[in-house]
Amino acid sequence: MTAQRDLGQSMLQVIFSFFLGLVVTAFIGIGVNTFYPEPSYSSGSDRDWNTYRLTTSIVLLICATVVMLLSLAITRTGSVLANGALLGGLFTMIYAVGMGISAGQQWPRFLVMAVALVITVAVGWWRFSRRSVAPAPTASAGGVLPGEAEDRLAAVEAKLDALGRALRD
Known part of the structure; x- marks a missing residue:
């Protein structure tokens, strides 16, 4: 009976972490759109849209980085919240990459992708590869x-x- 309860609790924690990640991503996406709205379709040229996408991608990348670093900072306080924050950062990073891919400017777009790659690898290495060694x-x-x-x-x-x-x- 205890094993079933533990499994149920573990599944609930996974679901909660995943949902928290989605809510964090939605919050950041809505926040970015609230303070930096899309150009209007009637007056928006391709250049305006590309600039908007690139700028939004950079803002999302910064937000994703902050959330991922926050997840590293709270890892010891609670793994469920830390995992949810990490997923939120990863989902926001995916959003940033998608916006960056749709921007038409080649070099700035490449730079956004390079930064996203470096941050993702660094946070992943820090979170999963570093093991604290127990004292003898x-x-x-x-x-x-x-x-x-x-x-x-x-x-x-x-x-x-x-x-x-x-x-x-």
Whole structure:
């Protein structure tokens, strides 16, 4: 019963993280459109639209970077929120890349894509490749392990020995 509850809780956390990522992306997208609206269709030339797309892509890239860095900062406080923020940053980065691809200017568009790639790889490396190394146990009076850890290990060994004897009989 506990395993089912744990699985259900884990699934709920994944769903919540994914939904949080979508909401963060929607919030940023709506915020960008609110403060930097699209050019009107009647007066908007291709140049206006390309400038709008490139500028929006850069703003989205900055927002995605901030959200991804925030997810790294809150990783220790709660993995569900940190994962949701990371997904929000990634989804916003995808949005930024899509806007950048649709901009017609070659060099600026390439620069936006290069920055997005570097940020994504750096955040991914920082979040998933770096492992904190646990400090080596300190010596205690009774042996190598500190405090009650040695007593617990001895109890586990005694239980395993008893289980082994019971299975042999």
